[in-house]
Amino acid sequence: MFSKFEPYRIKTVEPIPLTTRENRQKYLEEVAFNPNCLKANQVTIDLMSDSGTNALSCKQWSAMMQADESYAGADSFYTFETTVKKITGFPFIVPVHQGRAAEKILFKVILSETQVAYSNGFFDTNRVHILQNKVKAINIDTEAESCDFMGNIDCRKLEEMLAKDDQKVGVVVMTITNGEKGGWPVSIANIKEVAAICRKHNVLFYADACRFAENSWFIKTRENGFRDKTPSQIALEMFNEFDGCIISAKKDGICNIGGVFATRQRDVFEKFSQECILAEGHITYGGLAGRDLEAIAVGLTEALDEHYLQHRIEMVQEFGRMLELNGATILEPGGHAIFVDADKALPHIPRNQHPAWALTCAIYVEGGIRAFEYGNIKFGYKDENGKELYRHPEFVRLAISRRVYTMSHLKYVAEVFGKVIQNASKVRGLTIVRSPSFLRLFTIEMKEV
Incomplete structure (x- = not known):
């Protein structure tokens, strides 16, 4: 069986920002521990969203x-x-x-x-x-x-x-x-x-x-x-x-x-x-x-081309397998992203310290990867008195831009997850400092516990 490959050739390239761990820690503190507020030139592999981040043909x-x-x-x-x-x-x-x-x-x-x-x-x-x-x-x-x-x-x-x-x-x-x-x-x-x-x-x-x-x-x-x-x-x-x-x-x-x-x-x-x-x-x-x-x-x-779609879906599925090999627990892969179980990755962090948010911060500091929290910050459940409720499971979404990254980029991401999971006890939880009333994850401010 021949190796799978991207069904396109690369004609134009864009340099990837490379930063140090010390600088990434500083960048994260400057944006109140909200990876969504980081500058793009501070991010090495950006899996925050597959929306509008595609490469044109x-x-x-x-x-x-x-x-x-x-x-x-x-x-x-x-x-x-x-x-x-x-x-x-x-x-x-x-x-x-x-x-x-x-x-x-x-x-x-x-x-x-x-x-x-x-x-x-x-x-x-x-x-x-x-x-x-x-x-x-x-x-x-x-x-x-x-x-x-x-x-x-x-x-x-x-x-x-x-x-x-x-x-x-x-x-x-x-x-x-x-x-x-x-x-x-x-x-x-x-x-x-x-x-x-x-x-x-x-x-x-x-x-x-x-x-x-x-x-x-x-x-x-x-x-x-x-x-x-x-x-x-x-x-x-x-x-x-x-x-x-x-x-x-x-x-x-x-x-x-x-x-x-x-x-x-x-x-x-x-x-x-x-x-x-x-x-x-x-x-x-x-x-x-x-x-x-x-x-x-x-x-x-x-987007309806069969060769493109086959590669797209298989790439996401293979990325999921690489994450599992590096110790992550994931949801059954879909078509555009992998969802990593943050409760399992960081079992020492309680729900009220937002393990999914903590995991997004940890993988950024470790490897310059930006991901998207899919937990209780995003869904923001509160009771009638405004008290936080923790109803949603804690996941981190890794969304794959179309025709942008190769399997070697995603292999690197999986390895970074592996290192964070191996050293999970060093990751700290976070609490909310300031929060808007809706869609809060884009501008929320946090601090480490």
Whole structure:
């Protein structure tokens, strides 16, 4: 069996910042032990996010050079629109500057106060935008402890909840892949069953489809009847079940900025368009330059390439195995990231000293690696008196940028984890010094215990 390799050649290179352990300790103290506030030139391997951190292809750069920068009705918009229509099948398309702009506008125009929204796993900005409309956001994830599609929604529970009072349900959102649940995929069978339930109860069914291409690959390789279909064919079959979708082009658009709103509902499109003009700009540019629209059109197509997807998913899976060999306990790998169990890595640190946050700090000091806390700082549960609750498991997310790092970079990351875990007793917990009211992990200030 031949060795696996990246299905591309490297034409342009970017130097990686190299720092000393002493300097990294100083940098971390200067930002109040919040790795999210570090300068990029202080980070050696950056696995904080796979959003907008991708490497563009030669075809994308070429398309950008030919972009039309007209204010309205630019040729670049129609290139973008044609590509999105071909991939999704939706007739009404609006570009936005990124996915969270689409979700903010969408939830504003389709939801009303006192309603409820359900999902297999709301992304954090999804949840905040829904809550800002005074709507409850409730996850109904799968009960399966282990299966090929652990990102699924529990259809029995969904049916029960809709049967109680479907008039109060504003929307069901299917996140694909389920980023809040390990980047796990959703099956087409589950999507079709949820769509049927929503139609029965006359409830809107939308997709947060920022990783639709990765989800299509999991369906192709795991779900019966799809082995001989292309990722493009599978994606179209998925989208056919929804009333519309939002897409962050910073993920499976393989771009650095941009997003998509697409729907088959003219009334929603018209309301969305008016809000877009107010907040994002003309509906044929949506806060983007023509060159961004061109890059997205190419990136969405490249994201569905079978060779790219096979390498992408296998790279993440192999990274997970390397981490396990170095002593880490991980969630079942999904499509875009590995989630490391911080409770197991740092068993001496109690929940109220935030072991996942401590682990992100430790791997930065040890090896210059920036990761993302997926624990009780991110999810921020509090009781009615404002007292901290510790309901969420403590994980560290390592998100893999598309076409940026090689396996040797990820091998280094795994080795750094191994050293931190071997010397776990030296890692100290942290307490909160200052915290904003929501999405606090981006600007929170901490101190070591």
